[in-house]
Amino acid sequence: MPSETPQPSFVLVRPQMGENIGAAARAMWNFGLDRMRIVAPRDGWPNPKAVAMASGAGRLLDEAQMAADLPEALADCTYVFATTARPRELTKPVFSPEGAMKKAAELIGQGEKVAVLFGPERAGLENDDIAKANAIITVPVNPEFASLNLGQCVLLTAYEWRRQADTVPEEVTDLGKNDWATNAEIEALVTHYEDRLVEAGYFFPPEKAPGMKTVFRNLWSRMRLTRADVQMLHGIMRQMVRWKEHSDK
Amino acid sequence: MPSETPQPSFVLVRPQMGENIGAAARAMWNFGLDRMRIVAPRDGWPNPKAVAMASGAGRLLDEAQMAADLPEALADCTYVFATTARPRELTKPVFSPEGAMKKAAELIGQGEKVAVLFGPERAGLENDDIAKANAIITVPVNPEFASLNLGQCVLLTAYEWRRQADTVPEEVTDLGKNDWATNAEIEALVTHYEDRLVEAGYFFPPEKAPGMKTVFRNLWSRMRLTRADVQMLHGIMRQMVRWKEHSDK
Numbered sequence: 108m109p110s111e112t113p114q115p116s117f118v119l120v121r122p123q124m125g126e127n128i129g130a131a132a133r134a135m136w137n138f139g140l141d142r143m144r145i146v147a148p149r150d151g152w153p154n155p156k157a158v159a160m161a162s163g164a165g166r167l168l169d170e171a172q173m174a175a176d177l178p179e180a181l182a183d184c185t186y187v188f189a190t191t192a193r194p195r196e197l198t199k200p201v202f203s204p205e206g207a208m209k210k211a212a213e214l215i216g217q218g219e220k221v222a223v224l225f226g227p228e229r230a231g232l233e234n235d236d237i238a239k240a241n242a243i244i245t246v247p248v249n250p251e252f253a254s255l256n257l258g259q260c261v262l263l264t265a266y267e268w269r270r271q272a273d274t275v276p277e278e279v280t281d282l283g284k285n286d287w288a289t290n291a292e293i294e295a296l297v298t299h300y301e302d303r304l305v306e307a308g309y310f311f312p313p314e315k316a317p318g319m320k321t322v323f324r325n326l327w328s329r330m331r332l333t334r335a336d337v338q339m340l341h342g343i344m345r346q347m348v349r350w351k352e353h354s355d356k
Numbered sequence: 357m358p359s360e361t362p363q364p365s366f367v368l369v370r371p372q373m374g375e376n377i378g379a380a381a382r383a384m385w386n387f388g389l390d391r392m393r394i395v396a397p398r399d400g401w402p403n404p405k406a407v408a409m410a411s412g413a414g415r416l417l418d419e420a421q422m423a424a425d426l427p428e429a430l431a432d433c434t435y436v437f438a439t440t441a442r443p444r445e446l447t448k449p450v451f452s453p454e455g456a457m458k459k460a461a462e463l464i465g466q467g468e469k470v471a472v473l474f475g476p477e478r479a480g481l482e483n484d485d486i487a488k489a490n491a492i493i494t495v496p497v498n499p500e501f502a503s504l505n506l507g508q509c510v511l512l513t514a515y516e517w518r519r520q521a522d523t524v525p526e527e528v529t530d531l532g533k534n535d536w537a538t539n540a541e542i543e544a545l546v547t548h549y550e551d552r553l554v555e556a557g558y559f560f561p562p563e564k565a566p567g568m569k570t571v572f573r574n575l576w577s578r579m580r581l582t583r584a585d586v587q588m589l590h591g592i593m594r595q596m597v598r599w600k601e602h603s604d605k
Contacts, residue, residue, distance in 0.1 A: 134508075139498040163501055198534055198582050205519065206527045247518060249388040252412055259383075262508055263515055269496060270454065300592075307599035309592060322588060330579040339571060343549075343558060347596045350556035354603040 109141050109170055115188075115211050115221040115268065116172075117261060118144040118180050120236055123228045125150060128168070129160025130258030131225070136164035138265035143171040144180045144222070177224075177236055181290035184222045186214050186331070189232055189240035190260055192253055197234060197325045200242040207244040208267040219287060223264060228257050238325040239290070285333035296337050297324050303344055307351075358390045358419055364437075364460050364470040364517065365391040365421075366510060367429050369485055372398045372477045377417070378409025379507030380474070385413035387514035392420040393429045393471070426473075426485055434468040435460075438481055438489035439509055441502055449491040456493040457516040472513055477506050534582035541586050546573050552593055556600075 117135055122128050122145065132143060148154060152173055161168050174180035181187055188207050202210065211221045224240060226232035237243065246255060246263055255263075288296075301320060310316035332340075366384055371377050371394065381392060397403060401422055410417050423429035430436055437456050451459065460470045473489060475481030486492065495504060495512055504512075537545075550569060559565035581589075 133501075133503055136501045137497045137503060139500075163503060198529065198585070200527055200529045202527050203519075210527075246515075248386045251388075252382075252385045254382055254386060254412060259508070259511055262511065266495075266512055266515075304592060304595065307595050309595040319588075322584070326585055326588070335571070336575055339568075339575070343553060343572075346553065346556050346558040347600070351596070351600040351603055354600055 110139070112139065113215045114140055114142060114272070115208075115215065115223050116142040116144050116184070117264070118146060118177075118222050118224045119148070119257075120146045120177060120180075120224055120232060121149060121227045122225075122257065123149045125154035125156030125158075126160045127228055127257045128154060128157040129162075129164075131261040132157070132161040132164040132167040134258050134262035135265050136167055137262070138269040140265050140268060141167050141170070143167050144174060145171050146174045146177055146180045148173075149227075177239055178290070178294045181222055181239065182294075183220055184290045185219045185287040186211075186242075187222045187224065187240040187290065187328070188242050188244050189224045189237045190226065190244045190246075190264065191237065192231055192245070192248075192255070194245075195234060195237055195243070197237055197321075197329075199237070199240070199325070199329050202242055202244050204244055204246055204264050204267040205271070207242070208264065208271040210242075211268065212271045220289075225257060225261060234321055235324075238321050239294075239328050241328055241331060285335050288332045288334050288337045292334065292337050293327055293332060296332075296340055297327055299341060300344055303348055359388070361388065362464045363389055363391060363521070364457075364464065364472050365393050365433070366513070367393040367395060367426075367471050367473045368397075368506070369395045369426060369429075369473055369481060370398060370476045371474075371506065374399060374403035374405030374407075375409045376477055376506045377403060377406040378411075378413075380510040381406070381410040381413040381416040383507050383511035384514050385416055386511070387518040389514050389517060390416050390419070392416050393423060394420050395423045395426055395429045398476075426488055430471055430488065432469055433471040435463050435491075436471045436473065436489040437491050437493050438473045438486045439475070439493045439495075439513065440486065441480055441494070441497075441504065444483060444486055444492070448486070448489070451491055451493050453493055453495055453513050453516040454519070456491065457513065457520040459491075460517065461520045474506055474510055529580075534584050537581045537583050537586045541583065542576055542581060545581075545586050545589055546576055548590060549593055552597060 117140060119128060119131060128148065135141065135143065157168055158165055214221050224232060224236060244264065246260065248255060304310060310319050366389060368377060368380060377397065384390065384392065406417055407414055463470050473481060473485060493513065495509065497504060553559060559568050
């Protein structure tokens, strides 16, 4: 059974080497974190090399939540950090590990469900993955020599969680009677807009469509939407379609 | 040549595996540290396995100061930290990595020469080694699972040096090539949407319209939009209207 302590989930996205999955489990458990999620591991699951490397932290692997894709892994999350080694061109808040885990501790203290994404070893997270996150974490490494591996990145983030977990929240957002939307709700909103905008011919020319979709998705995930915001945005699109269909008659 | 930046020396005491010496060099150089000292490595020196593992940080090994024993390695140092995984019976100040590197930065700022000792992989530093240090560093690991290896211990200490030595901002927003939208641009966007949504009959029933407009405006002003976001949102609405007008014909 995972520990009762409120904590972020660490999500390994398409990890390649079993050894690195095991090393990530050890790194997490060194700092008391035991909620791992794994998206589409290259070599399938379970992975004997992961088990061998995890040794004393093998329980994390047994209890890891497996997901076929990132939306499935993030369905219940309300705030998602993505770790990246290099800057991307997506507009997002960028946190140090310290700042990120401080924010995570505050959010979790308010009952939110927080996840941290770690990309595949070779190339890191893709822009499409990052577009699903609310913020970025970048470790301030030497610009002349940035060679952190997956296990080291997990280790430093887990270490910062441990450092920040005891701190008292310094700021809370007044939500009124609202809850933050979950990732599944944001996903449904993005899909609704995308489908209608495809019908309306917005994504044009076709070769630019994937990039336009990423920028569009990034907008919704960068901003934190409440459930009421999501309802309103669904309502706006539904009304535009109704208006159009009225003309069709 | 080692960098000119004042910094602590990291001293590997009787390290066993060449791979771990190489991993320590990489961990240091990730955070801009390049002064390594090595005391009596088990497998002699130079060590091809250390070189292979160090890859881009091989310069640290070439320039490492070799010493036959600890007193020789520490001859010029004025303040020495010893890393230990478990409490010892020696009376000494015990620092977290954070506290230790904060103190190291202060001391180095005053011109002192600071060293940090890391023990052999299997058993760690002996009490005789620790007795030569001024203070102890202990990483606050999970008491149920403490399994940091040499490279990880070096990594966390080097990371904390970097955190203390230069102030890394805890949060910045990566704007890519974008600028934030001005208030006038947001205003124009809200007006564009409101006008079209009025035409489309979204604000219904009439007595609820003012409240709905306020909620809608609050959404855009709460979020920070870039100019590119604003352009995209204008484009989406224009396309919906074009789609509708196409039906009108």
